[in-house]
Amino acid sequence: MSSRRRSPITCPVCGGQLRHRQIRPLGAVTADLGWELHAGECPQHGWFQAEVISRPPREIFPVSQPGGIVRAFTVGGKKQYCFPTVYSRQDPLETPDPYDPAFWAVDWERLPSGTVAF
Numbered sequence: 001m002s003s004r005r006r007s008p009i010t011c012p013v014c015g016g017q018l019r020h021r022q023i024r025p026l027g028a029v030t031a032d033l034g035w036e037l038h039a040g041e042c043p044q045h046g047w048f049q050a051e052v053i054s055r056p057p058r059e060i061f062p063v064s065q066p067g068g069i070v071r072a073f074t075v076g077g078k079k080q081y082c083f084p085t086v087y088s089r090q091d092p093l094e095t096p097d098p099y100d101p102a103f104w105a106v107d108w109e110r111l112p113s114g115t116v117a118f
Contacts, residue, residue: 008101009050011042012060012083013075018042022066026051039066045073056087056096056103075111084110 007021018040026035030053038057039049047065050057059082062073072079087103088110090096096103 007038007040008099008104009038009040009048009060010101010104011040011045012048012062012106013045013073014042016042016044018048024066037067039063046071050085050104052098054095054098056098056100057085058088059084060104060106078112080111 007023009018009021010016011018019042021038021040024037024039026037028034033053036052037049038052039047041047045062047063047068048060049063049066050060061070061082062080063069064071070081072081074080083106085103086105086107087096088107090103
């Protein structure tokens with residue numbers, strides 16, 4: 001996996017483009033796999049980030065700042081600490097393009113029952 005200049009991350013809440021988008025290479029953290037941190041800021045909903053390890057991310061996290069702590073985000077009256085992506089439903093043996101935006105979309109059906117999407 002090679003670092004890219006553009007990240008497919010968007011706001012998991014409204015789907016809008018993020019400002020101040022960045023990709024930070026984190027090096028070979030596990031099993032000599034290169035990790036990247038993708039982050040950006042939604043003007044309405046704050047900072048979000050995802051970790052990419054040769055595959056699309058399984059979750060997108062609301063954070064205080066890139067590389068910062070996870071923050072609670074309230075959706076439909078329920079606190080969320082991550083947004084599962086549609087990649088979570090994929091066959092783990094398949095190796096899709098980690099930068100394919102389709103896999104970065106939030107899988108609203110996987111949020112706890114009773115959570116209402118915007």
